Amino acid sequence: MATFQRKIGLTGLILLAVLSTPLVAVADALARVEWMVDKRFDIPEVTVAEAQAELSTHPEDWLVLDVREPDEYAVSHLPGAVRIPPNTDVETFVKDIGDAAKGKHLLFYCSVGQRSSKLAARVQDAVREAGGNGVTNLRGGIFRWHGEHGALVNGGGAVDRIHPYNTVWGLLMPRGNPPKSAADHQENLQ
Numbered sequence: 344m345a346t347f348q349r350k351i352g353l354t355g356l357i358l359l360a361v362l363s364t365p366l367v368a369v370a371d372a373l374a375r376v377e378w379m380v381d382k383r384f385d386i387p388e389v390t391v392a393e394a395q396a397e398l399s400t401h402p403e404d405w406l407v408l409d410v411r412e413p414d415e416y417a418v419s420h421l422p423g424a425v426r427i428p429p430n431t432d433v434e435t436f437v438k439d440i441g442d443a444a445k446g447k448h449l450l451f452y453c454s455v456g457q458r459s460s461k462l463a464a465r466v467q468d469a470v471r472e473a474g475g476n477g478v479t480n481l482r483g484g485i486f487r488w489h490g491e492h493g494a495l496v497n498g499g500g501a502v503d504r505i506h507p508y509n510t511v512w513g514l515l516m517p518r519g520n521p522p523k524s525a526a527d528h529q530e531n532l533q
Contacts, residue, residue, distance in 0.1 A: 373490070373515045376455050377483045384460035386451075386467070388482040391491045394450060398423075404476075406447040408440070410459040411485075415506035419495040421452065421488065429458040436466045437473055444475035452481035452488070454508040455515060459484060490517025 381388060389397070398405055402423070409416050409424040416426040427440065440449075449470055451459035463478040470478055481488065489495065489505045496502060504520040507513025 373455065373483055373486055373517055376457075376515060377487070380456040380460050380480075381482070384464050384480070386460050386463045386478060386480045388456075388480045389450070390482050391488050391493055394481055394488075395493060397448075398450075404446075404448055405450055406440070406443055406475075407450045408452070408459075408462075409485075410451055410453040410462050411506070411508075415454070415508065417497060418506040419485075419489075419497050419502045419504060421485070422494055422496050424452075427462070429453065429462060431462060431466075433466050433469050436462075437469050441469075441473040444470055444473050446474060446476065448476045449478045450481060451478060452484045454506075454512060455484045455486050456480055456482060486516050 398407070407421050407424040409420045409426045410429050411420075411426065412429070413426065416424075420426065425440070425443070427436070431439070449463070451463040453459040460480045463480050467478045483490070485495075485505050489503075494501065495505065505516070507516060507520065
């Protein structure tokens with residue numbers, strides 16, 4: 344078992360455990376991942392409703408950080424989000440984000456919360472040292488945000504689709520994605 348664990352890693356084991364249990368609903372699978380992420384990382388979390396309330400009433404107090412890859416961010420992201428690579432080390436984070444963090448709460452998110460919690464845990468002390476007001480993770484990430492019909496944008500404006508990360512993780516999305524465009528939809532039918 345230990346060799347198997349090393350081959351697929353902890354993230355793979357979490358996903359395997361979630362997807363191998365009987366699924367009552369896809370939303371329940373995402374809820375199980377949310378629970379596991381919450382237990383693994385000592386990072387405060389907010390729900391989509393809490394994040395939406397804070398971002399709409401006090402947007403100037405928040406810096407929203409998208410912890411996904413460029414192709415994921417290009418499909419869609421939360422309005423005003425700044426993309427930061429998931430593997431960012433503390434020194435690079437402080438150099439790139441430090442000044443923008445002063446006096447702000449940092450809201451991290453990724454697809455489901457795994458990568459964003461990992462980065463938030465890595466940089467939380469540096470955020471405080473840089474004058475930030477702390478870090479928070481969006482519970483369920485952009486999958487939960489999209490599932491609860493949160494606003495999404497990309498370089499072309501408002502959108503209603505998210506990047507599924509990959510085929511397996513995409514099974515955790517609480518609601519499906521519309522086709523990228525009519526042309527993309529036709530391509531998928533052929």
